[in-house]
Amino acid sequence: MNIAIFTESYAPSTGFVPSESFLLAQSYRQLEHRATVVTCDPKCKKIEARRTVVKVPGKPAPNQYGFAPSKNRKADQAELFSALEAYEFDLVHVFSCGKMAVHGMQFANRFDLPLVLSISDFYEDAIPYLTSTKLLEPWAAFRQKARFRDIADYADMITSTNKKAGDYLASAGIKRKLSLIPIHADPERFSRQNADPDQVNAVKMKYHLTDKTVAVFAGRLLYEKGVDILLQRWASHLKLERGLRLLIVGTGPEKAALQQLSKSLNLDKQVIFTGEVMNKDMPAYYAASDLFVSASETPLMSMAVCEALLAGLPCIVSDKSRPAGQLEHGKNGFYFSSSNELTDYVRRIASLDYNGKEALHRMVRNTVEGVSKDAQAQAMLSLYKKAKRLHYYDPQRLEAAKRNGQIGH
Structure with missing residues (x-):
């Protein structure tokens, strides 16, 4: 054809x-x-x-x-x-x-x-x-x-x-x-084990992520993506968590407004805007992170959720979004309906030590092991x-x- x-x-x-x-x-x-x-x-x-x-x-x-x-x-x-x-x-x-x-x-x-x-x-x-x-x-x-x-x-x-x-x-x-x-998505390309260690370390060094629990959001910065909601919820419940970082990967028409919002919420030390990242470099950014998070309520499709799961990242997303695919509540991620639930899920993952996080990544990856590109x-x-x-x-x-x-x- x-x-x-x-x-x-x-x-x-x-x-x-x-x-x-x-x-x-x-x-x-x-x-x-x-x-x-x-x-x-x-x-x-x-x-x-x-x-x-x-x-x-x-x-x-x-x-x-x-x-x-x-x-x-x-x-x-x-x-x-x-x-x-x-x-x-x-x-x-x-x-x-x-x-x-x-x-x-x-x-x-x-x-x-x-x-x-x-x-x-x-x-x-x-x-x-x-x-x-x-x-x-x-x-x-x-x-x-x-x-x-x-x-x-x-x-x-x-x-x-x-x-x-x-x-x-x-x-x-x-x-x-x-x-x-x-x-x-491509299971081999986004596998955590296949990520280039030098590129992963470069990401961690560039954004000072070593020894931090990193939550990543990836996508176009559009109003319907709910990044403003994510920032507000983060500020109200997670701002005092010194070991946490929120990595916002992507660009878009809302970038300047979101950066200003982050500053007004005093999140400068916790929230990092990377700007545009080419698709070929995304595996390193996922591998440098510990979980994926999104407060979006409207998208019909989310390639980022699929890619994050393949990278072994548990995904915490709004229960109003319900992205189609392999996300299963309590198995490889969580749906949240309130700021308290979002906070609880993030803290659960942040409380794990290195070995615990690695075991979690393997478990999440195993849930999508049968995926074929x-x-x-x-x-x-x-x-x-x-x-x-x-x-x-x-x-x-x-x-x-x-x-x-x-x-x-």
Whole structure:
């Protein structure tokens, strides 16, 4: 099968979408399929079409990704589609409802290709980045919802790693079945035993983490990630714990505000903002930490939780988030509903000595030992086959699409 993956951001950026698209494309090729990622890059001045990646010019943008396609005229889209036509794709896979997803949907429409949509976040999460005034937020919400509905209505199959996405579809008025596919990361790359000792020590030395209990959060610094809530809870219950450090790995539009909040809460000595860290360096940061923590209540997908578990880190996350995958309360992590619970779980881990923490890391890693980086790709390939059958062999949908002018007769 020959697959086109449309994504707003891609490796070496960190976050769910770039990590997920990179891993899927890599696994498809290892399974002897063809996969090309179509993305935007602020460093590009013109379309760059290579064998495995096609990049369109990007520009900095106040959105979840930090950038977006810089050209959106019909002529620019025609140039992109002309470059993509030569690849002879069998299917298009898009993530959420950014501008690249719109390009993917329209490309699938133009060439009558099956379309698969992966829901990786809520469309409402983009609203604060689309307008700087509360007055225009209803307009921004209407626009984002309309875009999401357009893509979801056209998609042959819709997938997510979290069943919350099904409720989300229903609330948006989209009566479609959701296909759940568990999230996976590369178990070998994130194994604690495989981390480069020199890189791990370099991280510990750089941020003065030696002999400290380190809680790590990794991800884009967006308001919906709940890092502000995490800081406030940390300040109210854990600020006096001298042996604790909170390592916040990543960057994003909320970084400056979060740094200011940390300072106002007098957390300067406990909370460390690393800034952007390339995906290839993340194993060392996980290996330099003792646990993963997040107060986010909304994300549908969390690659960081999956990666942290593979690195042997017990994960402490909000019970309102419930990231899909292998996290099991009391076995390899905890769900908390209050600051007191968060504090209790963190202190339990901090109270362990070196040998106790190492034993905990091995136990957590053992709970995900059966994870295969190709498992998600194989499940997705099965879904692609269903999408192709539905797209081409459902007479009712085919006729409806023809009447609506979505595909040619």
